[in-house]
Amino acid sequence: MSRTTRESFRGQGISKKISRQNKTLEQLLNEALVPEEEQPYEVPANWLWTKLGYFAQFERGITFPAAAKENSKGEGLIGCARTANIQEEFDWEDLIYIDSKYLKDNREKLVKIGDILMSSANSYNLVGKVVYVEDLLEEIAFGGFLLCLRTKSIEPRFLYYLLKYMFLSGEIQKLATQTTNIANINTTSLEELLIALPNIAEQIRIVYRVELLLAKINEARGLLEEARETFTNRRAAILAKAFRGELTRKWREEHPDVESAKKLLQSISVQLLNDSSLDSIPPTWAYCHLGEYVENHDGKRVPVALQTRNNRKGKFPYYGASGIIDYIDGYTHEGEYLLIAEDGANLLTRTKPIAFIARDKFWVNNHAHVVKCKGDIPNEYLSYYLNSIDLSNYVTGTAQPKLTQKNLKIIPIPVPPLEEQLLIVEILTNIFQSEEVIKESYAQVEKVLDATQQAILAKAFRGELGTNNLEEESALKLLRDVLKEKTKMEI
CATH class of the missing domain: 3.90.220.20 (DNA methylase specificity domains)
Structure with missing residues (x-):
């Protein structure tokens, strides 16, 4: 195999100590x-x-x-x-x-x-x-x-x-x-x-040129990270407005006769929560505890060890605390449910969503709570809300953070009228779908930066940066x- 096509950098061996052994x-x-x-x-x-x-x-x-x-x-x-x-x-x-x-x-x-x-x-x-x-x-x-x-x-x-x-x-x-x-x-x-x-002189020149070029790439990465942070902050601001009723203020003005959330909750036998310490909400909204707002289906969850799953591969998603982690040959739930992380560091770090929708037939282990909103209330509204708030007051443990079912049930939920909930879900979905397209373009830019960095280093260690002097x-x-x-x- 020619040296220009050979890929391996592994040598044929070198002794741990160089000794003379009568060699020149x-x-x-x-x-x-x-x-x-x-x-x-x-x-x-x-x-x-x-x-x-x-x-x-x-x-x-x-x-x-x-x-x-x-x-x-x-x-x-x-x-x-x-x-x-x-x-x-x-x-x-x-x-x-x-x-x-x-x-x-x-x-x-x-x-x-x-x-x-x-x-x-x-x-x-x-x-x-x-x-x-x-x-x-x-x-x-x-x-x-x-x-x-x-x-x-x-x-x-x-x-x-x-x-x-x-x-x-x-x-x-x-x-x-x-x-x-x-x-x-x-x-x-x-x-x-x-x-x-x-030689040493060329090594020093290569380091200087590489660091100069990589500094430009790192500058671009910094600008990219700033843009991402802007999106993160914007998302948080939009969610906060959504659950204070600010995104739908005009809609409420145009629909003054809509049935209040109080009547909605009473129709599904949900006890209202009156707590003056909670954030203010529009008069047509109401608060209740999450445990009153949903049906809990944790009882059907079944954990399956990895070795067992390896022998039970199938088409049904197998969910854990942060989403799908495998596919298996059976299912524990059928329909549309909201899964909420029960344990894991992500409950505090929030690098991934802690609430997500699962549909059709799927399997859930014991690391995610399984709930469904009562009546015709959309699961998406509750999902967006839980992903927008700080849950640290309801999480126990630091080495292994856990959101117990008991603490999950007492989380207060701001509930708009049903029509307004559906509108909020529609608005948020449209906004965030548009953002996903932009975020994907950021990911593509990052791939280009990664490839450029690797190309610079490849040229550096092939002597192709224009710094080598053959007369040295x-x-x-x-x-x-x-x-x-x-x-x-x-x-």
Whole structure:
């Protein structure tokens, strides 16, 4: 297979220690160079292909019992980095703390400026993700699911961007071994990783050009995020107006004789809620508790373990706290129902809807409440309302947040007349459907930015950014110096 079509960056092996073994420097040099037929792609003439193990040292993180983790700093404790901290920049907001005794006085397990931290044990999509340590806000160690790469012989930021490119292109993940739930990358496979290397001067120029170009992409990402936040804030404002009656004020003026919500609720035997502490609503509206407003169908829920579901694949949706999580060969409910998350962090973080409509035949596990509005009242109205309000006062627990059936029932609901409910649902649906089209265009822009970033990095490590000077010395001298230092040989 030619080097221009070869995809693998895995080498044929490298010893953990370079020893003389009666070999000359030239013999060691030939071993360190990757044969042309094994090179993944062409690079400029003064670059070379070699293996990462010649230029990087690897340090595994410390191990400690799960019970040793603390969420805040205290006497005798030290911060510890973990996979969650490996973001575009190191996330200092999410450190855990452990007893410093787990360091065992090994200061190599402390994070240093210029380190490259890699997620070496994670899901397949995230294993191999790297972050460059620009500065240290406090002294911290790094945990056992992280690998620290250090180099003195090449520009560390060059190595960081190279590894980032390999992660984004999926090459790093190919080194991983997969177990049931986790992928692992070991130091042996990283030592064998083939890398294209220019001289130091070109490495520095590449880093400068890459950071300049990526800064423009990050600026675009910032503008995109601002636009998304604007949509989020606008959505929240629209929902707040909807449930204060402001969106339908004109409609009420044009329909003064509409039957009030009080009569609607009395017709379905719902007890009214009179609480002066609640937000003011139009006089034709009324409050009641959610438990009065709906029929509860939690009794039909049945949890099914993943292993069992794997043997019961079918066409019926299987719902959990945040929506469909699988498909199964049977159903627990039939018709239209409103599902409301019973547990999970999303009850507090609200990154996904906590209430959603399920229709036709479907299965629900014990992580979502199943309710249906009484009479002809639309489930969509209640769904929109629950997704618009803060439920933290009704959620118990922090490690595992839970919205019990008891607390669900006491949530106060502002109820408009039936016709107005239907109108509110129609208005909100039309607005948010239009927004979804715009949000989809944002997603497409983000994909373009991702592709552009990857294209920049691909060009950088093929010598195609226009920074390389063929008249400069070859990277071969750099490799010679590294081998000489490692073997203490003299030319």
